[in-house]
Amino acid sequence: MHMRKNWLFLILATTFIIAQYNSNAQKAISGRNSINDPTRVISDEKELGLALGLFVGGSYFDAIDYYQDLRSRDERNPYLAYILGECYMATRDYVPAAHHYAETYYLDKKDYPLSAFFAGQMFKQQGEYKQAITWFKQFLTDNKKTAANNPLDNNFNRTPTQKEYKNYKKLAQIEIDGCEMAMISIKDPAPVNIFNCGPNVNSAYTELSPYPLGDSMLLFSTLNRNTLEVTTFNRKSNKPDMISAEHFMIAKKQPGYVDSFQWPLPFNDGGFNAQGLANGANVGNGCYSPGGDRFYFTQCKVKDSFRFVCKIYYSQFLEHKWSPAMLVPSVNEADGEESNSMPFVAKVGKKEILYFASNRKLQSRGGYDIWYSVIDPRNGTFRRPQNCGKAINTKSDELTPYYDTRVGKLYFASNGRKSFGGFDINVADGGPSRYSKVQNLGYPFNTSADEFYFIKDPVGKPDAYIVSNRIGTIALKNPTCCNDIWRIQYEPRLVIIGKVLSKKDQSIMPQSVVKMLDQKSEMTTYSSEDGNFIFNMTRNHSYVLTADKPGYTSSRATVSTMSVKRSDADDTVHVTIYLDSIKHSFSVSNIYYDYDQATLRAESVASLDTLVNFMKDNPSIQVEIYSYTDGKGTDEYNFPLSQRRAQSVLDYLEKNGVERQRMTAKGFGKKNQVAVEVTPDGKTDIPEARQLNRRTEFRIIGDLPTRRVIFNSAMPGSMDQQERNLRQEADDEPDPAGAKAPKEEGDN
Structure with missing residues (x-):
């Protein structure tokens, strides 16, 4: 599992920028000697130390500037390419991250075999699924038997073990399966509209934990800043000095507008923001108990190296006010180093359940897992937490649980299952201890970016919210750096x-x-x-x-x-x-002309429109258009007249979108009459019969495979590629023989 991404840091707290790591961090970068791969010899230890200090301290944007400068003078250094990939991945800037990992692989794949795996991940998170599959397969091909001698691991100090490589291989296959799932799902999107909640809710920094209050307000946590947050690093405490903290805000919906929000206001209930600020903590992940008499939330304190430790608090509404917030007993250890966060409380059957995410080690499946605690209905106490089990949790991370009591389903984010990229929202039936039918929500709920915090409206038609860094977020430093809250409107299926x-x-x-x-x-x-x-x-x-x-x-x-x-x-x-x-010849009724005219009559249009539809619905068909006159007049006059009538039909079809090259117009005068125009005594004309003879017929003369829409989803290639292959095959065959013209009178 790739633990260099501090996912809890990215999800629960905003991305802070360290302006000063030490007294030398901001001096001008100039006149330095070229450096070599530090896995061999370090020639500019001081500069490299500054860059590495920024990286370890979590100041990835500043670290990028230093490493880019170092690499400008040593472009073929694989270590610099690799660690730049690490920096860009940490800031979720997928395009340059993929570029630097790929460069690392080509520069030194023997010492950096994991670079192929991470290049695949970064291409996947761009939505470049075919390229991602190529890189994952390359990683598996390069590591069929034994682990290579990689000088760096997640901690930059030892070689990964065989067991760790085995886990990467399993993850690589999961990533490939996710790419294939995504390419199929994108072609068949779920019937929903998803749009950004806008600048009255979202800022350039991360917004988190949307919690709808009825159908009129939204509670969420935010830093509420659109400019760069500058944070100085305290060398005495080895911790950053925070200027701003994540806190609760609330936004009302605009009256008369669907899902449009007013300017957000501080959420002052219970003084939870003030308590977090007094404790030097970020506050977020708020939710109410089903009865509304308890409020749960998270406080996250920053430790050394930007490591966050989060605890779950709750407050009770007593005597017309909220009680001081208290640690949830049994779920938290007051001085423990594990994180417990993202609480959600729901009725599951007759039990009130507190769901949460935790990285506790005992009974863990690995990484962050979804846990639950049963709330005792007699006294409101919390029973010992239980892991939701292997049906939900993987060796990677599961986060942001939400339980929909109305349908009996648990929704959660995971990066250990088949995904579109990074974290995806999954759903499972059951609870609280047993689950089944775990499945990915599919597109467009999930994208190649990260998705968290799926939650539905509590009343009315269950529209929903989701948190994502997908393209379209309000950007700070790159288009996918930070999370925004998005609105989901369900369409009828x-x-x-x-x-x-x-x-x-x-x-x-x-x-x-x-x-x-x-x-x-x-x-x-x-x-x-x-x-x-x-x-x-x-x-x-x-x-x-x-x-x-x-x-x-x-x-x-x-x-x-x-x-x-x-x-x-x-x-x-x-x-x-x-x-x-296919019938080689057919007539279209009700295509009429006035006597001695080639102009189509008004009542012919409906029939011709039917023919237009036929030609469009069968794009491989080629036809000849045959027109006839009645028996009056000479052949010298009737042949040109019938030709003009056939041409008028062709012109109409072409005008309405049928390709000209698929049609040929031919006139046959008064030949091949279909009705007797005079009475047996030869004295009286029959107008209806003459009208029937003034007709137009069609003969199919070809069925060209190059124009046929052939697509087999079981075959490789897109529809366009399959069509090109079919066209090439057709070019190698002789042209189809055209049908003969209809017999003229006397031809036997």
Whole structure:
């Protein structure tokens, strides 16, 4: 497990910047000699000592400046590249972190084999999943048998053991599985909208622990600063002198606006902020008991080297006021060095349970685990904490528990399971001691960045909040350095479930690709192996569904969600798409022309629109358009007239989005009449028959595979890549033979 990231520091406290590590830390950097790899010889020990002191002290941004300067004169030093990767990872600046780890690997993969693993992690946290998989696989390939001689470990002083390498290999496979899960989930997002809560809640520093108070207010913890926090380091106490501290604030929602917040105000109930300030502690993670008569929160004190130790406090509402906050007994040790934090209290069955995260060692699964304590209903005391077990906890870190009593589910953040990157929100059924069906919430709840503190509204439709450093946060030093609170609006789950059937006998048609286009012509495909398919829809869309299978033409199904409201219930629509074997010739009724005219009549438009849809729904089809006249007039006159009529149809189709190269217009005059135009005595015209002969027919002359939308999700490559491969195969085959023109009279 990679413990150089002090996750509790990143989550529970803001990222402080040390302005002065010692009296020499800020002098001008100039005129220094080149340094060599300190694993061999240190030639500028003083400068390197300053940089390392800043790094160990947690001042990663300042350390970066020093290490970058050192490396500018020694660009091929693998140690400097490696520790810069460490600095950038600690500040969650994923792009340069990946760059420096990758450079380390290419400079000295023998001494720094873990650089491949960490490069994979940093590419993953950018969302570059394919590159991440490549690096994780490289790490596994390089370390098939024995651990390499890595001169540095998490503490920069010993070689990792075989057991530690074994854990890294397990993590590498988990990371690969997470990349593959993410690439699939992103293609099928959950029906939610997620947006930043805005500058009235979020600042450039980290915001944490959102706790909705009914449907009108939000309690959260924040430093509430948008400028760089400068902190001096006290050399006597070996601790930083804090200027600002994390504290509670409260924001009301704007009247009449959905999820828009007013300017935040201090949360003065119980004097919890003041108590934290008096104790020199950061305050956060507030929550109420189910009855509202107890308030739980965390105080975190900074120790040496920016190590935070957190304790859980609670206060009772007695005689119209809150009691002084007290340590939760049995959960905390007053002078213990372990951290207990992130309390959440909920009813689980008939029991009132205090959930929390702790890095205590006894009965631990590793790292931070989710624990629980049963609150005795008789006297309100807390029973001995129990680990939530291996179904929840891993050898890495589990944090920010939240239990939804309404559905009986525990939500928590973990970085020890398959993830989109870093910490993801997971959910499990059961509690408090037994859990099942643990699963990742998927996209867009989780992203390649870190996600924590998932919590739903307590009343009404269960919208939710989440804390994340995803792109879109209010940035301090880099786009993903710090956490913001995000709002989650659940959309009704709208699903299309359908079948592809044969038009001839209603049998299931396997091996087809079902396409769903919205009103913006954005396409989603489903490779249906068994004739069944399913799509997710969103509100305010119109969809057209068709199927694609060689040798067949498709009907279409239309579905609209334009009238669906966000408050509506989930809905499932069942549709059927019919495939018909390609007919070489077919007529389209109601395409009429006036006598002696090539202009389309108004009543022809509806039929032509049907043909437009047919051509768009079957993009591989090539057609010839045949037009005819009635029997009046000479051939010399009727052939050009019929050609103009065929051209008018082609022009209409092209104007409405059918590609010109897929169509050919041909006129055949008065040949191949389909109706007798005069009475048997030859004296009286039959107008209806003449109108029928003034017709347009269509003949399919080709089914080009290069234009077919073929996508098999079980095959490698994207849809575009598969189409390119198919096009290349088609180029190697002879052109399909065109069909002959219809027989003229007398041709036998």
